[in-house]
Amino acid sequence: MRMATTEHVILIVDDTPANLEVLFSFLTDCGFKILIAEDGESALQKAEYALPELILLDIVMPGIDGFETCRRLKAQAATRDIPVIFMTALSETVDKVRGLQVGAVDYITKPLQHEEVLARVQTHLRLRNLNKQLQAQNLQLEQEIKQRQQQEEALRQSEERFRLAIEGVKDYAIFMLDAEGCIVSWNTGAERIKGYQAAEIIGRHFSCFYPEADWQSGKPQQLLQIAAQEGQVKDEGWRVRKDGSRFWADVAIAALRDEKGLRGFSKVTRDITERKRAEEELQRQYQRSQLFAEVTLKIRQSLQIGEVLQTAVTEVQKILHADRVLIYRFWSDGTGSSVAEAVLPGWVAILGQKFPEEVFPEDYRQLYLQGRICRIPDIEKEENISPCLVEFVRQFSVKAKLVVPIIIKQELWGLLIAHQCANSRYWTNFETELLRQLADQIGIALTQAQLLEQETRFSQQLARSNAELQQFASIASHDLQEPLRKIQAFGNRLQDKYRDVLNEQGRDYIQRMQNAAHRMQTLIDDLLIFSRLTTRAQPLVSVVLAEVITEVLSDLEVLIQQTGGRVDVSELPTISADPLQMRQLFQNLIGNALKFRRANEPPCVKISSQIIEQPQLIADSGGAELCQIAVEDNGIGFDAKYLDRIFQVFQRLHNRSEYEGTGMGLAICRKIVERHRGTLTAESQPGQGARFIITLPVNQLSLDK
Incomplete structure (x- = not known):
């Protein structure tokens, strides 16, 4: 604007x-x-x-x-x-x-604060302009005095022109005083600001413009003495109009001298009541913001709902000096109760008291939901209040009350209520606005506390799920594998003893049974690996990734020779990691690159890395330095629309007859990377190979959050 x-x-x-x-x-x-x-x-x-x-x-x-x-x-x-x-x-x-x-x-x-900056800038620019105007007027007066010393007639004409100019000024009361302080001239601005006509005021002492306390203390005469001694004086304060009303004035008085000495004074007065009110409002806003900040900090120091509510009522009671402050909670059946309270000794406590629905009926609740604030200075004189509520609050000696709604997610959660019990009380705009802002903060704090409770429940559910997963791993490692081993053992015996007796179809059935058992064994092994990534992980140590890759290539040496593949490895960093999981990660990625190769083209795998200086890429990295490792191949690739799917358990993009596997490999890879507070993603196009990108912190003390 x-x-x-x-x-x-x-x-x-x-x-x-x-x-x-x-x-x-x-x-x-x-x-x-x-x-x-x-x-x-x-x-x-x-x-x-x-x-x-x-x-x-x-x-x-x-x-x-x-x-x-x-x-x-x-x-x-x-x-x-x-x-x-x-x-x-x-x-x-x-x-x-x-x-x-x-x-x-x-x-x-x-x-x-923008409003404060703008108000102060505008105020001092106006003051500077006014001072310039006053200095210009004083300079003009001095020039006229010098001219009068040279030629009396020229001075008279100059004064006449000056008088006419002053009379036309409407925003300033500009008038002259004699040496004793009596008014000798009066302009249009003075008539407008002070309410006197020239005939009514000329000849009277200018002290009539001051409040009684000021003229009794001699302030008007003191200002004239200072102006006479120093040439001019400035003052701000209350002044009185003809009708008795007061206004805040900015006043400048300048001494006028001639060759005989002090001749009188010029007086410029400006009504700055609006500016004064604006400054006072700014001060009130500042005080409110200070109180608001202090109380908000105390309210939001805890994420326990009970502590949040009790802190809120305690701090509000101290600020308002109310006899009782409580938080009223609405229940689903329309009733409600006091869930937190701060009450002075001698007054009945309402904590835990249940309010019937008639105290706050549906039409009241709808008004509060719309943001209505209820200010009642005197319960006995208030007409727009339900008889049920009047009767109810009388039980607790309530004379006046202030009520603001607490709204959470566009629903009326409750009310923040202040009671005055000793006497009636007028609730100021300052108090009302402060309470409204604090009610908003209580709503935010309650939302955070509720989120914490939800997170705690989710954490407990996750812990139970992990325990169940660990139990499953125990079952899978023994109860599932034991019958599977028997199937494989008896299948081997059938092949060894009855191969020649069985016909071709019988031998095919046994082979299918053995293949199915082998796939089931592989699947169980992969599930065990997946479930133990967190529960049986090793502590972090310094891991030289180049050595890890060397070990992986040694394990895959036969497969590399069979496929005619080549693996090119660039310089890799040393990071803090679980060495066994790093080996599992790269064995899966390199093994996939060799497996998903194009027909009649030997696989080529390239492994490279770089240090990146953007730790914000990983929110949980703690600001640590990151390394980015790329595993790139020239294989069959995949459609980018399946990017999320390939990292899910049991998800395959190809038939088992084309490429063997359980669909667990990339899911294991992503879980390993995420356990190390990193990210794993991929880039690919069908028939154009794939590029898997791993981003990991270089240094971290542990993986415990």
């Missing part, structure tokens, strides 16, 4: 690029022209060259800091009058005093 009516030039000085980028974008959108500097030296140069209208200056910077930069700016005539606002995370009073001593006009505390 563009808010500046003219393109003011602002210099932003900060050594943090992120801060510069945010401020540059925000203030540019607001219509300001922005210059930036990343250190004090360049800030001094740009300020002297460009003469910006305002400087936003960071305190902590390399080289000369913000205090020294400000001091040098104020020491140079060209930049002395440029307002400097410090931006800092420093909050000590001594730092603020030091900043004001070197010439700063204001502070903005980090982290920066």
Whole structure:
């Protein structure tokens, strides 16, 4: 949004690029022209060259800091009058005093809030413009005085022109006082701001504009004395209109002198009530944000639902100084109960108390679901409240209450309620907004706590599943293999003793039985390997991958010779890993590359690696250095649409008659890689070979999460 009516030039000085980028974008959108500097030296140069209208200056910077930069700016005539606002995370009073001593006009505390930055920038730009106007007016008055010394008639004409100009100004009350402080002139702006006509006010002492406490303390006369001694004085404070209403005024009084001495005073008054209210609102917002941040931190320190709720009511009770604060939980049948409470001694506790459905009927619940906030300063005088609720709260001496909804996933979970029991109470907007924001945070904290409970349940289910898997592995290793071994043994005996007796069909049946038993044995072995990858894994040690590949190639030597294959291995790193699982991983990948070869073309396998400097690729790598290993072949390849399928258990893309196997190999590979906090993927096209890419942390202490 563009808010500046003219393109003011602002210099932003900060050594943090992120801060510069945010401020540059925000203030540019607001219509300001922005210059930036990343250190004090360049800030001094740009300020002297460009003469910006305002400087936003960071305190902590390399080289000369913000205090020294400000001091040098104020020491140079060209930049002395440029307002400097410090931006800092420093909050000590001594730092603020030091900043004001070197010439700063204001502070903005980090982290920066856009609304606060804009309000302070606009305020000080307006003040700078007003000061320029006042200085110009004072200069004009001085020139007129000098002209009067030279020629009385010229001075009279100049004063007349000045009087006519002043009378036309509507936004400023500009008038003259004699040496005693009595009003001698009155302009249109003064009539509008103060409510007096010229005939009503001329001749009266200007102290009539001050509240009683100020004129009784002698403040008006003190301001005139300072102006007479120092030439001018500035002041802000409450002033009184003709009708008795008050406004916050920005006042400048300048002494007027001639050859005889003090002749009187010029007085410029501006109504800045709206600016004052905006500043007070900013202060309230800051206080609210501070309280909000402190309480939110305490609420969200725990992920246990009971602790979250109790912390919330305790902290809210301290902030509001309420007699009772409770959290009311809605149940599915329309009833509800108090699930957390903080109550002062002497008042009845409601914790655990069940509320009937009539206390918060369906129409009330719908209003709360829409975000309604209920503020009742006096229960006895409130008309729009159900008799059932009035009767219910009387049991607990409630005189006033404030209710905000707690909404989770667009459902009304409950209510955050504050009770005043000793007396009625008006709930301020500050308190209401703070409670609303805290209710939102309670909703977030409850969501997180619920997620933790779900995760805990899932973890327990996973532990049970792992235990069942371990039990299955035990059964498979003995109970399933024992009858299988007998089938294989008796099959061998049949072949040995009755081969010549059986006809061709009988021998074929026995061979099929033996093949099926062999496949079942292989499948059971693969399932055992898969189930034991986690339960019987070895601790991590330093593994030289080149040595692992050498051992694998030795195991596959016969297959390589039979297929006429070739395996080219580039330089491989040393990593922290389970050596047996690394051997299993590469044996499966290289074995697949040799097995799934194209007809009439010897298989060629290439193994290469590289260190990558992007640890964010693996979220659980802990920021460790990563290595990427590629196993590439010239085989039959596969369609990329089956990429996810090939890593699932028992999934095959080819008939067993074409290529033998159980469909477990790549599933085992992926589980090994994931156990090492890595990733395994592949790239391929039919008939163009395949490239399997493994990404693993180079160094990690253990695999325990």
